[in-house]
Amino acid sequence: MLDIQYVRENPVLVQANCVNRQVKVDVAAALGADDHRRAIAHRTQLVQERQNELSRLIPREKEPAARQTLVTEGKSLREEAGKLEAELREAEAAVRLALGVLPNLTHPDAPVGADPESNLEIRRWGEPRVFDFPIKDHVTLMESNDLVDFEAGAMVTGQKFYFLKNEAVLLELALVQFAMMRLVARGYTPVITPDLARVEVLEGIGFQPRDPDPDTRQVYTIAQTDLCLVATAEITLGGMHKDQVLDNARLPLKYVGLSHCFRTEAGAPGRDTRGLYRVHQFTKVEMFAFCTPEQSEALHLEILAIEEEIFQALELPYRVIDTCTGDLGGPAYRKYDLEAWMPGRGGYGEVTSTSNCTDFQARRLNIRSKSAGQKGTRFVHTLNGTAISCARALVALVENHQQADGSITVPTVLRPWVGKDIIRRGA
RNA sequence: GGAGAGGUGGCAGAGCGGCUGAAUGCGUCGGUCUCGAAAACCGAUAUGCCUGAAAGGGUAUCGAGGGUUCAAAUCCCUCCCUCUCCGCCA
Structure with missing residues (x-):
């Protein structure tokens, strides 16, 4: 498996390497999948951040009504986090799949040829x-x-x-x-x-x-x-x-x-x-x-x-x-x-x-x-x-x-x- | 295969629902001291990802997966592995 970060930074090189290797793949598709994955990961992290904040606030909140508001928010966040997690897993699987078909990079001195x-x-x-x-x-x-x-x-x-x-x-x-x-x-x-x-x-x-x-x-x-x-x-x-x-x-x-x-x-x-x-x-x-x-x-x-x-x-x-x-x-x-x-x-x-x-x-x-x-x-x-x-x-x-x-x-x-x-x- | 015990940082070993990425000890690294070393003392010491020029901030990870909860290393379930005893077998 290639480093996704390397692929992101060198899409043209990676695509050219695939051509040399007789591997028909669309590097752009892999990158698209990764963009999607990153977006979901980022949203997930924001939710987790708020969840952690809530679990710090709740034990300190002595006023029952205010506390209940926080707990309610926590409940809804849990649902959201669950959904995001499932989405993230799918997105990660898609990236792995796309990345999995990319061959390794090639030594510059290896002879280039089709067969x-x-x-x-x-x-x-x-x-x-x-x-x-x-x-x-x-x-x-x-x-x-x-x-x-x-x-x-x-x-x-x-x-x-x-x-x-x-x-x-x-x-x-x-x-x-x-x-x-x-x-x-x-x-x-x-x-x-x-x-x-x-x-x-x-x-x-x-x-x-x-x-x-x-x-x-x-x-x-x-x-x-x-x-x-x-x-x-x-x-x-x-x-x-x-x-x-x-x-x-x-x-x-x-x-x-x-x-x-x-x-x-x-x-x-x-x-x-x-x-x-x-x-x-x-x-x-x-x-x-x-x-x-x-x-x-x-x-x-x-x-x-x-x-x-x-x-x-x-x-x-x-x-x-x-x-x-x-x-x-x-x-x-x-x-x-x-x-x-x-x-x-x-x-x-x-x-x-x-x-x-x-x-x-x-x-x-x-x-x-x-x-x-x-x-x-x-x-x-x-x-x-x-x-x-x-x-x-x-x-x-x-x-x-x-x-x-x-x-x-x-x-x-x-x-x-x-x-x-x-x-x-x-x- | 049966019965029991257990899996936490480099190692040993606490924690058993909330500010704990995790006490303490050892180890390792840096410093003080010393002619040098030891000892002593002080400090540092996981990895991935996100963010940031950097400092830093955020997030995940306490065998794996699932569940309960606003919140899990901690409670529940499943699986895997290790150890002890018994059985069986090459």
């Missing part, structure tokens, strides 16, 4: 391997090595669910363990988060769990509760300090969280239908940080560097993308993606993503910071980044490390946890 075509590749690491044998995609590789069972997934749960089996299980756990160890060494606090979160937390992070249209709603909701299955630990980690005032001296707070992620993938029907690339449930190790506005840009680069370090250690070639304005998503001020080389698709595929959300999430989650002994608070900046998203990491891993005989070599860093150098059926 992913305009994303900027800023560097590559590693050479895509040249295979001297016919390559297989991860589905073929994993099924032939008895590492995954999509049919059982479909039968037990539904399309795009899966069972991992045998070494794939060890690989997934190894990826989690490896990422966790790296991040702990970097000073990140490890956390295992709930896999469910309240609707209001989802909204604070920037999701729209109340989307009434099941064809576009991105998250699973739990019937008869205000809970959703989380789409990422970003949700739970960000919610962890909701409604708190953090001490500046303790910032940045850096977490690395493990959770399952559940996504309806609404809006992506028929895309990447094959395999693990786009599934409804996966395991992810996610970085999340709370910091001061001064710290966020450097911290964003730190998180990106960690993501790269992890893929380098896994010996997976990748490229780094600076996401363009039209492809940023609501909360991000700037976003970098890592796309790993995936031989099966003959191209790069997104494996991680890191966003600086500045104060956009913090404002709605009401997470502020202050310095001890100093007056005033500010909203913190929040950042998130993928350490390892298991399903997609597995895709890249088995496809890149496949051998001519259909076996898969295990990256050195994972061998301690997988317990072998090569995955080969019968081996």
Whole structure:
């Protein structure tokens, strides 16, 4: 959520930003709603002022008739205050609604463009391997090595669910363990988060769990509760300090969280239908940080560097993308993606993503910071980044490390946890 | 799940219908004293919003929501959370 005061002072900038972001909104309408809200708030305050005055006067007024007059006025004020309060609540809801559709501001250096075509590749690491044998995609590789069972997934749960089996299980756990160890060494606090979160937390992070249209709603909701299955630990980690005032001296707070992620993938029907690339449930190790506005840009680069370090250690070639304005998503001020080389698709595929959300999430989650002994608070900046998203990491891993005989070599860093150098059926 | 207790400022802990944003203590910050420090003493010390050039003024907030009342931290109801005991379970 943007600061309404900022929107009021910079309507032209905000509108232009929305255009760059491919978000069709009427900033003027939001401002109109806010004017209305302010007018009602002001009237409400005047009534409250008189009410307080009356409650000071009444106990002092000894003359019964005069006292009764005051009490009568108080009664009518109570009614008026009740009506105003209801009006105010409506007006505030309208403002929230109007403000809620505005995306975050954008980093001045982010590439401007309407669609992913305009994303900027800023560097590559590693050479895509040249295979001297016919390559297989991860589905073929994993099924032939008895590492995954999509049919059982479909039968037990539904399309795009899966069972991992045998070494794939060890690989997934190894990826989690490896990422966790790296991040702990970097000073990140490890956390295992709930896999469910309240609707209001989802909204604070920037999701729209109340989307009434099941064809576009991105998250699973739990019937008869205000809970959703989380789409990422970003949700739970960000919610962890909701409604708190953090001490500046303790910032940045850096977490690395493990959770399952559940996504309806609404809006992506028929895309990447094959395999693990786009599934409804996966395991992810996610970085999340709370910091001061001064710290966020450097911290964003730190998180990106960690993501790269992890893929380098896994010996997976990748490229780094600076996401363009039209492809940023609501909360991000700037976003970098890592796309790993995936031989099966003959191209790069997104494996991680890191966003600086500045104060956009913090404002709605009401997470502020202050310095001890100093007056005033500010909203913190929040950042998130993928350490390892298991399903997609597995895709890249088995496809890149496949051998001519259909076996898969295990990256050195994972061998301690997988317990072998090569995955080969019968081996 | 059952029984009881409780949720107040950074912390501890009063208040139990009216001038209480809230006593007191601790902590923190500033000052006096000191060569320096400790101690002692003095003063300051929540957040949002409105208004004002500023000083200041106003308003809301005592777990959340609702109710009673001219007036609620204080009374009533609902919910949430914490603690103790019992039961159950991985």
